[in-house]
Amino acid sequence: MSVSAQKTRFCWPMERWPMRKLWKDALRNFGGIGVIFILLTVGGWLIFMIILPQLIMLDFSFRPLLPLRKLGGPEDVYTLKNYILLFTTPLHRAIFFKTIWASVIVTGVALAICYPISFYLAKVAKGARLGWILMGLIIPYWINELLRLFAWQLILADSGILNQFLMFLGIVSDPINFRAGNGAVIMGMAYAYILFMVFPLYNAMESLDRNQIDAARDLGSSWLRIHWRIVIPYAKPGIAVGCIMTFMLAAGSIAAPQLLGSPSSFWFTQIIYTNFETANWNQGAAYAMILAALCLVFIMIMLKVFRVSLKELAK
């Protein structure tokens, strides 16, 4: 009995490796020319658009900044100097960590705003109303991000609409300088990336069976518990995707801090930008790599926190 059971379980290692099957399926589905075309286009795109530029940046990041004539010379060796600089420069370090927590706040604010919107869209709104709200969400995004940020500038300016309104109501006597701290930048980003949070959440919630909410309610559950026990666990992959996208966009944003920020709200991307602008590509590349690594770490943390696998994420 046990022998035969073992026999059936045994299989050649090659059969576990699905390459041959993949290849055969591809040939059957697309034909020889099709397969060559796909390999050339996808392969070309992967190599020239993604892998190669990143590798060049990686190479840059480990080399010192040298004058042209010294390139290839004895000083042109791999070094960690560019990376270490982040930890030895207090200002850069402070801005780096500020960027992290501010991006986390942006993500949190966007999640707090988008969760109810998404739930309303996915499970409450119906028919024409759903269409109108979706349009209302999308239309502002027909305008370029820069223009939207300029609009925020107008709203938040000393003589802007918000200050005038507050003064009209008599709440404040002098205009508030909204752009002094990080508030304006965080607000602007939360606004700019709302869609990237709404749609993953909406997608995830939309397929939730309405009967499950009703069943929980019928069993005596409060609305809070329905969300905590039924909706949020179900929408977890969507929440993870939304948070990852918003965080990466926020951490990698340059326009919002540039337009809405003040010198005190400097963003890590602005340091990278300055480096490239002042022709210190090596330093810029190293910092860009650190930012990429940060985003990778954030993805891993999100997957861990939400106990979501990469496969679920792809849905």
Added chain:
Amino acid sequence: MGQANGQDVEIADVSMRYPGSKRYAVTDVSVHIQAGEFFSFLGPSGCGKTTLLRLVSGFIEPTKGEVLIGGQNMRGIGPNKRPTAMIFQNLALFPLMSVADNIGFGLEVRGVSRAERMKKATELLELVDLPGVEKKKVSDLSGGQMQRVAIARGLAVQPAVLLLDEPLSALDLNLRQHMRSELRKIQKRTGVTFVYITHDQGEALTMSDRIAVMTDKGIIDQVATANTLYNNPKTAFVADFVGENNAFLANVKEIINGYALAETSFGLLKGRNPQNLNPGQRTLAFIRPEALTLREGAETAENVVKCIVKNLSFEGAFITVFLKVGNDNSVIMRQSNDGSTPLLKIGADVDVCFSAENTLLLAYGEVADA
């Protein structure tokens, strides 16, 4: 078991019109469901059965009329506060929770400790004859097992009334028949009032203490036991919808000692006249397929019609004979097969007879689409 005993449900003059809709989904429904009863609402799909169930469970409030459970008016009381539990058509089990967590959800809401919930889940799984699956994921269960888990989850909150929304419709035929008797057993064991809705008359007839038949206008035509519904339907709709029936359009001609003579396109039929129809009224004459027999020799019967055999379907214990009478009126006759019943020839002329007692004349009206 510690289950709360069932309570009665009074549906008093309830009408329901959804906001924005012109048509009433449920019209003037008045039913009193006894405590501990297995009560079914039977009707074609779209007749407002589900609406009625949602009215009792509290997901919607009636436009008119009241729902009382255990004598208490339920107006303004939400579904989470009513002594009811609902079994959804698609069961609506929580896919991300274990079986035990599913069953314990209603108790979790009520602040019952985890150990207590596990104990209760084990107890309930035994009650529904599905012991030992506490730790399993819902998706690892078969259709019939999910069914039992859904019932256990509903019973866990000790409802006075369990509302079942066609829960067997997703199962295959064998399982469905098995679950019928299981449901009945569970209901007897717990004493909870079961309110069951279905479009499947087989389900309603086999399980229920009483059945309410609803027409597709959301009106209740008759509330009675299965036996009464089958033998003494009150309206043409019930006669047509419950069980198989031959229906012939006719006009009442004459009344003789409680029976009536009705004129069809192929001659006179004598039948019972429970509605006291008067001569001249349009009527439908209903005769069950099993009430039809072949005339042997010169035997006399109250009703005899000449038919042509169109087709046969041999089904073992019985033979269904498709006949034609008059100008293309189709008739179905069911012969029981005792092993020596000869098969009729297709195209043969036969005399089919049936008693006046088995012929039911009811006022012409709306019938269900067969």
